[in-house]
Amino acid sequence: MNIYITSIGSSIDNYNKTIKNKVNLNNINKYYEIKDKSLKDFHIWGIPSLNNYNFYKNDILIFVNKNFIISYGTIYESFNSNELSNELWNDVDENKDFSKIILIDNLINSNFSIFNFNKIVKYGSGYRVRKFSKLNNEAAKEFIDKFLLIDEDFQKIIESRFGNNYLESRLYYEVTDKKVLTKIRLEQYQLRKNLFKDLNHQKCCICNKTFPVDFLIASHIKDRKDCILEERNDLYRIVAPMCVFGCDFLYGQKMIYVNIDGKVKINFNNLMTDSIKEYMLTIEDNIVENYKISKNYFDFQSEQIKIHK
């Protein structure tokens, strides 16, 4: 996967016209036939035809403006067309050659500073992006490994390109105090991804009701703060789906737990009120399907309740 970077500079009008706003496929098809008819429009960028880069599908193109990465996108295809270049940009930039056309099918907005970009790709702090260029292999690798810790949209791109295993192998790439926040975000993303896969709906393991996954939390069965690194990395067993309609919160507050029969039990602590009890009685003794695979974590948590009683 190659990574290209370009400064928009004086071409901001062109950027607004064909990157910020997409170009309809019909306009493109007049000059170049896109085979996949399911696609409707593209973000388009053009560079001088003397550039002899070979672009491949899913290469990344980063746009920089005034010392910030303002967006980046995945390249779909590239071709040469003077005519399309003239049609798109000639009124803005007369007589300039932008005939090497780059189609971008997925654009993500960003506001990542070039100062930080230089740090993660190990360029000198004075490096400024000027003309269209390709990151060398080492810088590209650094960018991929570090930027995916920061940017969730980029994680999705990397995952679709290299698969989940690659992403997981980078999960604990580097743990330093400053990076804890982004690590946790990446971890939550991974946990949800494992738990909910690409499903739209799933069952809450406590009340056994089915919800859209947006209403479910990948809840830590054993409190995250009590988990050692291996347990936090035990992506398939350390969490279970619990709903936002009460189950996740009750479990987090240790007002419910799962006993060794794999059943939901109530812990009558000092937060208890009649209306909470009313809800509890609807879930008490429910069978928790996740108990089987996550037994040691559920057991740990119910032990904690006994200890602190």
Ligand SMILES: [Zn+2]
């Ligand atoms: Zn529930």
